[in-house]
């Protein structure tokens with residue numbers, strides 16, 4: 193190999209305020225093609241804020257954001273989309289009452305004819321939606337049903353398939369497994385891995401270190417808007433990741449307090465040993 | 469096309485969707501049932517309802533509501549209201565009449581200036597809404613009050629009374645009257661020009677909604693504006709376009725009012741905005757946006773026309789009209805929500 197190409201995404205020293213709320217301070221993130229970068233952290237740690245910066249929904253206040261080596265300052269989701277960054281938000285960004293195929297093509301509709309006769313190419317969109325979903329291994333009953341009637345997992349997978357279909361280079365997923373059962377989480381993670389195998393760079397946000405460790409290549413830990421750790425897969429075990437995520441010594445202290453108060457029995461459970 | 473066929477043939481979870489099922493999922497189903505019921509009711513109860521003369525009157529009455537119910541329905545699907553739609557019709561008529569009377573003696577000039585003024589007000593509504601992100605209820609309530617006052621005030625200033633002066637003797641009056649207020653008779657059935665405008669608008673709006681990218685965006689901004697924005701839909705521009713649609717139709721109906729009577733009463737139109745909204749809702753539009761149809765709004769307007777005239781033909785006290793409409797609205801809303809739940813979870 194010659195000089196390695198710059199990573200797909202490279203954020204460093206990123207800071208973001210919401211008025212007086214410092215949501216992010218000095219955060220860095222690297223996303224390479226064909227790999228999965230996981231962002232972990234507690235509620236309110238700033239995970240969603242970070243990906244909103246990546247997706248162009250909010251501009252960052254400090255730091256630098258480079259896409260394929262080029263410094264950018266995004267001010268709308270369209271700009272991110274045009275650079276191949278597709279985001280599946282926590283609330284999924286689908287319109288529940290609209291049919292699956294209309295949602296699939298929303299904002300990127302296929303048309304026939306020009307000028308005033310321009311019209312939707314409905315047949316092509318229906319067929320393409322079916323095929324694109326099938327290629328990701330999603331076997332939908334009916335692309336005409338309102339997307340709100342799909343299960344949570346099916347909806348996630350549809351959103352992922354949409355991003356892959358529209359030639360995304362980077363796929364950003366905000367807690368895709370948060371509301372899902374064990375089996376459906378597995379299915380979604382499988383599609384995340386499928387997207388990676390197609391050469392996409394993936395940013396996966398999650399609460400769950402087990403899910404992250406199943407597929408992740410890099411792990412970024414956020415705590416109250418700051419970086420609390422950044423590891424490659426080789427550097428860290430699942431146990432260490434879990435412990436670090438849970439707050440290590442903080443959790444040991446918590447379990448001590450709870451035990452004193454008589455809330456939990458003596459056994460503190462797994463993942464509470466303080467680590468390095 | 470082997471892919472889709474393979475899929476639909478091979479999926480045991482997909483119960484065959486019967487024709488009835490598909491019909492059930494249509495937003496205008498409730499309105500269709502209601503319209504047929506109202507029609508049959510008055511056909512049986514009155515002896516005159518089925519005569520060509522009465523049908524012409526009913527059609528005309530429906531068309532004057534339907535012309536506005538179409539854009540109001542589209543706007544509602546897009547997630548917004550326009551409380552100024554009723555008085556805007558009067559504004560359009562007044563502007564046309566006054567410009568023609570005061571500045572030229574050519575009615576077409578007034579008609580053109582009125583179009584600009586009316587579209588300007590629609591643009592104002594849409595622009596303020598997207599800029600301030602205030603609820604459309606507040607923004608258009610503001611325009612409603614301002615226009616109500618301005619209609620009366622400006623007419624008083626210019627003409628010294630509550631009505632404009634007649635423009636019947638002006639150049640262009642006859643061609644304008646033909647276009648906006650003409651009529652022709654076939655076999656005793658008199659069809660007014662508004663009926664054609666109405667039909668044309670329903671067809672265009674239906675095509676826009678279901679077969680164009682713009683229509684996709686209308687459903688999306690009404691269904692979930694944030695989701696639409698996140699996938700790159702221009703939410704603000706879509707909503708502004710919908711307000712321009714309301715203005716355009718208000719202009720058409722305003723010209724009709726002017727050219728069928730040659731003067732305009734400046735206090736007219738107040739309260740009609742609610743009638744348009746009710747027609748859209750009876751037609752299957754979801755008050756919270758994201759669901760509905762143009763054809764449904766036409767059925768809603770037809771129910772209005774049949775009821776308001778049917779009550780007269782049945783020689784009842786016209787006061788019962790409002791009662792009947794209120795009941796209709798409640799029924800339609802209940803039916804809509806039931807049909808929609810079936811459509812979503814059936």
Ligand SMILES: Nc1ncnc2c1ncn2[C@@H]1O[C@H](COP(=O)(O)OP(=O)(O)OP(=O)(O)O)[C@@H](O)[C@H]1O
Nearest residue numbers: 210213214215233234235236237238239240241242
């Ligand atoms: N629009 C906003 N205005 C003000 N403060 C905000 C806004 N959005 C987020 N915050 C604050 O920024 C911090 C980070 O929020 P963020 O949504 O990024 O957390 P998160 O890590 O995604 O949490 P969760 O796991 O619950 O989704 C929180 O303290 C939150 O209250």
Ligand SMILES: [Mg+2]
Nearest residue numbers: 239240241282
């Ligand atoms: Mg979040």
